[in-house]
Amino acid sequence: MSAAEQTPGGEDASWDEVVPEAARRLLVAAVEAFAERGYHATTTRDIAGRAGMSPAALYIHYKTKEELLHRISRIGHDKALEILRAAELREAGAADRLADAVRSFVRWHAEHHTTARVVQYELDALGPEHRAEIVELRRETDATVCRIIEEGVAAGEFDVADAPGTTVAVLSLCIDVARWFNPRGRRTPDEVGALYADLVLRMVGYGPRGVQK
Amino acid sequence: MSAAEQTPGGEDASWDEVVPEAARRLLVAAVEAFAERGYHATTTRDIAGRAGMSPAALYIHYKTKEELLHRISRIGHDKALEILRAAELREAGAADRLADAVRSFVRWHAEHHTTARVVQYELDALGPEHRAEIVELRRETDATVCRIIEEGVAAGEFDVADAPGTTVAVLSLCIDVARWFNPRGRRTPDEVGALYADLVLRMVGYGPRGVQK
DNA sequence: ACGCTCTCTAAGCGCTTGCTCAGCTTCGTT
DNA sequence: AACGAAGCTGAGCAAGCGCTTAGAGAGCGT
CATH class of the missing domain: 1.10.10.60 (Homeodomain-like)
Structure with missing residues (x-):
């Protein structure tokens, strides 16, 4: 699903x-x-x-320790971007696609929180060229989410005054899961994904009222 | 204000x-x-x-390099906690207090993003005793925000099914500002604070509909 | 049987690290 | 003027760092 x-x-x-x-x-x-x-x-x-x-x-x-980090970072970013793009390209309304994007993106960050931690928080340890390459991937990540939000606004599904600002907040929220998530904690990756998908729909002003049941 | x-x-x-x-x-x-x-x-x-x-x-x-980090971390966490407590203790509704807490907390993380980055992301570099001390401060930070949200729910102002989960998300969102904020970027600390206060009120289901104007 | 390639190790090189210490200066107090 | 405490420096130590090199062993086509 x-x-x-x-x-x-x-x-x-x-x-x-x-x-x-x-x-x-x-x-x-x-x-x-x-x-x-x-x-x-x-x-x-x-x-x-x-x-x-x-x-x-x-x-x-x-060749070097830095190359190891780069390979990890590259593969991780590719995977994260692939997840978001798969959600974007689904045939569904903006709300469904945004919720799906957040749900699977968050679940990946929780499930692979060790990988995600390296991928998201060790960017500055990369050399200049490698960093530039990864930064470009992040820009595409950002653009993907922003596109979904803007389409939702255009379709009248969302109520968002500052789409780029909201995009930053949504991605920031998802990425930070890698920092605090603990597999021995109370919540499973699926639960966090569901909770966050709901929170994000609220952030973009979706639904007549009370998305949460 | x-x-x-x-x-x-x-x-x-x-x-x-x-x-x-x-x-x-x-x-x-x-x-x-x-x-x-x-x-x-x-x-x-x-x-x-x-x-x-x-x-x-x-x-x-x-005495050591680690003691330097501990002093920085301690002072920073004290300041962050003080900001949240000041908002909590104001005489106002839960929505006003939560918005104020988020606004000033985010503004601090943006304005002092260098300090905040150290305070929030170098926790693991502390020794065991020092880390335990800081973790305790974070627990209090968490409890403060959770209290405001629960009061808002009890007063019927908020619509939140999972108060602890929402608390984690709200704080995560605010803290991550220290990671991405750039003083030469488009947004001022005040603007980010205002945007985030609005987003958080949406997350807790406040208002008849459309807090954003 | 042979040599070639690929994978891996033991040893270690040159350098940087966190931290120390003897000694110098600059004080305020007497 | 004499003195002890406090703040700071130049020199440097032991340990650990990323990385290299010489060579051993395994697998393979011929």
């Missing part, structure tokens, strides 16, 4: 596209380490150790 | 309470450096350099 489905596999994301198995193990180890301690506080020895390898093995698959 | 006023002074916060002038200079330098590059990527040499001192001078006023 929703725009994006997750791989049914383990706790973390579908890194299947990372092809030599050893490279994937290193990347998953890096995601965990970066999410726990932050990029700068993580040592290459720690990453290699988690992957069950010697520190030197890392440099066979990645 | 609002709960909290800033010191009219410079761009950054009122660090007047930090008493030896050299210690204050070091602390302000540390805030700037931590906000720009993050705690772990900042060297004590950089902090001392920004304050116009030798690296050794830092250790006359602070």
